[in-house]
Amino acid sequence: MKFTLPKKPTRSQVKKFIIYCLIVLCGNALAAAGTAFFIEPNGLVMGGTTGVGIFVRNLLEKSGSENTDWIVNITVYTANIVLFVLGAILLGKKFAASTLAGTLLYPSFMSLYKLFTGGKPIVEDTVLAVLFGALVFGLGVAMVVRVGASTGGTDIPPLILNKFFGLPVSVTMWFLDASIVLLQLFVVEDIGLVLYGIIICLISSAAIEKLSPIGMKKTQVKIISKKYRAIREMILGELNRGVTVLYGQTGYLKEKCHVLLTIVSNRELVKLKEKVQAIDPEAFMTISVVSEVRGRGFSSEGIRLPKELEGKDEEDLSEVPVPPPAE
Secondary structure, X not given: OOOOOOOOOOHHHHHHHHHHHHHHHHHHHHHHHHHHHHHOOOOXXXXXXXXHHHHHHHHHHHOOOOOOOHHHXXXXXXXXXXXXXXXXXXXXXXXXXXXXXXXXXXXXXHHHHHHHHOOXXXXXXXXXXXXXXXXXXXXXXXXXXXXXXXXXXXXXXXXXXXXXXXXXXXXXXXXXXXXXXXXXXXXXXXXXXXXXXXXXXXXXXXXXXXXXOOOXXXXXXXXXXXXXXXXXXXXXXXXXXXXXXEEEEOOOXXXXXXXXXXXEXXXXXXXXXXXXXXXXXXXXXXXXXXXXXOOEOOOEOOOOOOHHHOOOOHHHHHHOOOOOXXX
């Protein structure tokens, strides 16, 4: 039996892992800050395991119990760990590895913040607490979602239902959070708190949807021109961006044409348009936004056009050896 030693991680892999850990750490810290500084101390309600903890606290207070502030953190810890174990069993080890950090970090940061604030709100205005609490919480979760991690908690049941029953994750997650918020009707006297809770869910969800892809969106450009060779060399040589040559046919005259497809950043778009217009003022361009781009030049290191490829037509490129990507 042969045993192979694991390969030593490259500097790039180590750097990416460190950045990943920092983003997950900061994301959980922000999400906990939104809850511990604004939402919970102002008596507001929300979804997730924190909402379950707030429900348990309010239920105990309604029954006459005192000093119940600790129950929220204990409930969040307990619920997160139970759901984490359930998810690890039903969804696998890969899921468990990406969720473990969020399961422990979020309630830990909440406990830490409460030590500094004593459980008192940093703002007394309810509307400000709702807005900033939801936005800060949404920003934190968006950072975690951005790198493919999870905050754990009530994210897990929708994933399980999706795996075994095919139910949409977004729908079941909304239903679960809304149910937790509406559950507060049985333990709070002011229905306005429940309405604020619904607003918190809406704002935080919108923030997650809008903020998680920030910096990942790029611009896709398609160019149709008779001078496609010069434009192709400009994109490869001057912009240092990849380009794909597509073959098409015009719809009216049914003439053969070449379509250049490239992805650039928003800052490079202006430069690309100017250079294309300088090469061919009659060039036809379509510009659209893509939500994410991965691959050489964006999520990995780029490569410049080798000198032996400059000036070559696309028919000749198969004859020229392309250097392998850098390790």
